[in-house]
Amino acid sequence: MSSSDSTMAEQPARSSSSLSNIPVPQAARREAKASSGLPTRTAASNGASSGPSRLPAKSASKANVVLRATVASGSGSVSGSSRASTKPTGGLTLPRAPMVNRTNRPVAVGRVPSGMLPKGKVAVGPIRSAGSPGRGRISQDSNDSGRMEAIESRMTSMQDLFDMERRRTDDMMARAMKEREMQEEKVRQLEEDLLEQRRLATRRKEEATRRKSIAEDELQVITSKHNREKRMLEEELEQERSTVSALKATLAQQSTAHLTMESQHAALRTQIGSQKDEIQGLQGRIQELEAANRLLQNTSLHLESELREAESLRRKLHNEVQELRGNIRVFARVRPSVKNDANNSTSLASIRFPNEREANQIELLAMGESATGTATMRNHLFTFDRVFQPHTSQADVFEEVAHLTQSVLDGYNTCIFAYGQTGSGKTHTLEGGTELSLSTASDPSSDPHAGLIPRAVQMLWKTAEDLHDKGWRYDFEGQMLEIYNEGINDLLGKAEVDTAKHEIKHEKGRTIVTDTVVVPLDSPAKVFQLLAKAKSRRQTASTLMNERSSRSHSVFIVRVRGQNATTLESCDAVLSLVDLAGSERLSNSGSGSDPARLKEAQCINKSLSSLADVIAALGNSKQGQGHVPYRNSTLTWLLKNSLGGNSKTLMLLALSPMAEHLNESLCSLRFASKVNSTVIGTAKKVKGASSD
Numbered sequence: 001m002s003s004s005d006s007t008m009a010e011q012p013a014r015s016s017s018s019l020s021n022i023p024v025p026q027a028a029r030r031e032a033k034a035s036s037g038l039p040t041r042t043a044a045s046n047g048a049s050s051g052p053s054r055l056p057a058k059s060a061s062k063a064n065v066v067l068r069a070t071v072a073s074g075s076g077s078v079s080g081s082s083r084a085s086t087k088p089t090g091g092l093t094l095p096r097a098p099m100v101n102r103t104n105r106p107v108a109v110g111r112v113p114s115g116m117l118p119k120g121k122v123a124v125g126p127i128r129s130a131g132s133p134g135r136g137r138i139s140q141d142s143n144d145s146g147r148m149e150a151i152e153s154r155m156t157s158m159q160d161l162f163d164m165e166r167r168r169t170d171d172m173m174a175r176a177m178k179e180r181e182m183q184e185e186k187v188r189q190l191e192e193d194l195l196e197q198r199r200l201a202t203r204r205k206e207e208a209t210r211r212k213s214i215a216e217d218e219l220q221v222i223t224s225k226h227n228r229e230k231r232m233l234e235e236e237l238e239q240e241r242s243t244v245s246a247l248k249a250t251l252a253q254q255s256t257a258h259l260t261m262e263s264q265h266a267a268l269r270t271q272i273g274s275q276k277d278e279i280q281g282l283q284g285r286i287q288e289l290e291a292a293n294r295l296l297q298n299t300s301l302h303l304e305s306e307l308r309e310a311e312s313l314r315r316k317l318h319n320e321v322q323e324l325r326g327n328i329r330v331f332a333r334v335r336p337s338v339k340n341d342a343n344n345s346t347s348l349a350s351i352r353f354p355n356e357r358e359a360n361q362i363e364l365l366a367m368g369e370s371a372t373g374t375a376t377m378r379n380h381l382f383t384f385d386r387v388f389q390p391h392t393s394q395a396d397v398f399e400e401v402a403h404l405t406q407s408v409l410d411g412y413n414t415c416i417f418a419y420g421q422t423g424s425g426k427t428h429t430l431e432g433g434t435e436l437s438l439s440t441a442s443d444p445s446s447d448p449h450a451g452l453i454p455r456a457v458q459m460l461w462k463t464a465e466d467l468h469d470k471g472w473r474y475d476f477e478g479q480m481l482e483i484y485n486e487g488i489n490d491l492l493g494k495a496e497v498d499t500a501k502h503e504i505k506h507e508k509g510r511t512i513v514t515d516t517v518v519v520p521l522d523s524p525a526k527v528f529q530l531l532a533k534a535k536s537r538r539q540t541a542s543t544l545m546n547e548r549s550s551r552s553h554s555v556f557i558v559r560v561r562g563q564n565a566t567t568l569e570s571c572d573a574v575l576s577l578v579d580l581a582g583s584e585r586l587s588n589s590g591s592g593s594d595p596a597r598l599k600e601a602q603c604i605n606k607s608l609s610s611l612a613d614v615i616a617a618l619g620n621s622k623q624g625q626g627h628v629p630y631r632n633s634t635l636t637w638l639l640k641n642s643l644g645g646n647s648k649t650l651m652l653l654a655l656s657p658m659a660e661h662l663n664e665s666l667c668s669l670r671f672a673s674k675v676n677s678t679v680i681g682t683a684k685k686v687k688g689a690s691s692d
C-alpha cells in the first residue's frame, strides 16, 4: 500500500474529531495488532483527550529503548517484551516499534509484514528463540548475524518509514493545527455572529415586547371601546327592540284603525256621491249668485259714485246751513261750582235756562236799576246758538263743535275762541280738566275730562283717515303762540323765554309769524306733546280771582292741507283754538297798584275790545268791504284770516255760576250777545293750490 492510499484510508477517522485527524500508518497498526493479538483501537475509540498528536515521537523512542535493552541482554526472544510494548498507553494505538541495535538501527522482531518492507527486501521467517534446539553453533551464529543484519536493515527501513510517517504526521499536525485555528476562528466568528444574533434577538425581543405592550395597550383601549360600543349598541338595540315592539303595537292599532277608516271611507264615498249631486246643484246656484253678485258690484260702484256725489252735496249743504246760521256763532257754558270758589252753593247766582228743548237761552236774575232809578231785581235773558248748563259734559260740548272740525277738513279757516272772566272755565273747556297724558292722548274720548282741543285733534285725524277711502290725503302741522302784553311768544321755540321779536304777515290768505317753530304733526300724540310743552311755558300769574289765572292769550294753530287724487280737489285751511285771557274789568282784576299787573290788564282789555270792534266792523261792513280794525291789537291781527268772511268763528262764552261773579257774567253775556247778533259774510273755501 502506498502512502497516498494510507492517507485516503484515514479520511473517515479524521472526520470524527479534529484530533483524530492525525494520520497513523495503517501498516504499523496492522503490525502491532498482529504481533500483540490485541485489537487495534481506532482514534475514535481512544478519545480526543489522549490524541495521537502528542504520541508518535515519545512512544517511538520509548519503544526503541525497550528494544535496545532486549538486544543488549542477548535475549533471543522478544515476544514478552513486544507483548508488553504493545500494551495500550493512553488509549492511542501506535505501530509496534521495530527493535534496534546499538547503532540504533531497528532489529527484526517477530514477523514483519511484507507491506512494511522497503522494495527489494526479502522478508525473513520467524525469529527463533535463543533456547530453541539448533544444529550447529557456527551455522547458528551465521544465521544470527544474517538475521541481525536483516533485522537491522528492516529496522533501518522501518526507521525511514517511521521518519517518513512522522514527517507526514507533522505535516498533518500542522495542517490540522491550521485547520483547527481556522475552525476556531470560524467558531469565534460563529460565536460572535451568535452573540450578535443574540443581541439582535434580544433587541428584537425587547422591541417585540415593547410592541406587544403597545399592542396590548391598544388592544385594551380597543377592547374597552369595543365593550363600550357594544354596550351602547346593546342599549340601542334594546331601545330599537322596544321601539319595534311599540311600533308593532301601533301598527296593530293602525291596522285596526285602518280597517275602521276603510269602512268609514266606503261610507264617505257613498256620502260623496250624494254630495257631488248636491254640489252640482250648488254650482248652478253659485253661478246664479255670481251673476247676482256682478249685478250688485255694478250697483255698488254706482252707489259709491252716488255716495261721493252725496258727500260733495253734504259738504255744500253743511256749509250752506252754516252760512244760514251765520259764520260767527256763540255758545255759552256755565261751569259748575268748584272747590276754589270762595263760598258754597248758597252763593250761587240765580241762573235759569228757560228753553230746555232748544237749549239756547240763559236767564240771569240780577239787581238792576229801573227807569225811575230804583234798584230792582231784573231778569236778563240771552239767546245764543247753544247754551250749556253746568252739568253738561265735555263730550256733549264737543258734539256741538265737531262740525267745525269737519269744516277745516273741507277747507274753511275756523276759529274757536274761549271768552270769559278769569276762572270761568275757558281752559277747562278747551284743554280739559286733567293734564294731557300720552295714555289718554291715543283716545281722548275715553277721558271724560278731555277738552275740545284733544277731541278736535282726534277727530281731525280720524276724519282724515275716513276720507282716505274717498281719495283724500292730509298733512298737518302745528304752532303754539302766546300773546302777552301785545307781544308774541313762541311756546314751541328752543329758548325757555322767547325774547325774539316776531312779525305777523298775511300773504295770499295765509298768516305767517316770523321766527316761530312750525311742527309737522304726524299723530295726535305729537299734538299732545306740544300742548304739554306749551302749557309749561305759558305765562301765568296768581291773581286775586284765580290761582291759575292766565294773563295772556294762547293760540294753538293747526294747519291742514289736503289733496284728493280722484277728484283733484285740494284744500288748505287753519284751525285756530284761542284761550283768551280773563275778560274781567280792570277794577276786578286784582291788579291794584301793581304796574306790571296793571299793564297786563290794560293789554288784555285792549285786545278784547279790539276783538269786539273787529267783529262789529265785520257785521257792519257789507261783504267785508268796509274797514275792519284788525291792526288795533296783536290778537285781532293774528286772527285776521280766521275772523271774517272767509272763516267760521265760534265764540265759547265761559260763565261762572257764582253770585259774586254775576256782574262780570252779565258783561260777558252782553258782549257775546253783540257778537251773536253780528252777521258776518259768507265763508269761502280756501284753495289749497293757490295758497302756497
Ligand SMILES: Nc1ncnc2c1ncn2[C@@H]1O[C@H](COP(=O)(O)OP(=O)(O)OP(=O)(O)O)[C@@H](O)[C@H]1O
Binding pocket: 334, 335, 336, 338, 340, 390, 420, 421, 422, 423, 424, 425, 426, 427, 428, 429, 433, 546, 548, 549, 550, 580, 581, 582, 654
Ligand atoms: N265745566 C266744568 N266742570 C268742572 N270744573 C270746571 C268746569 N269749568 C271750569 N272748571 C274748574 O274751574 C276752575 C277754573 O277753570 P279754568 O281754569 O278753566 O278757568 P279759566 O277761565 O281758564 O281761567 P283763566 O282765565 O285764569 O285761565 C278750574 O279749577 C276748573 O277745573
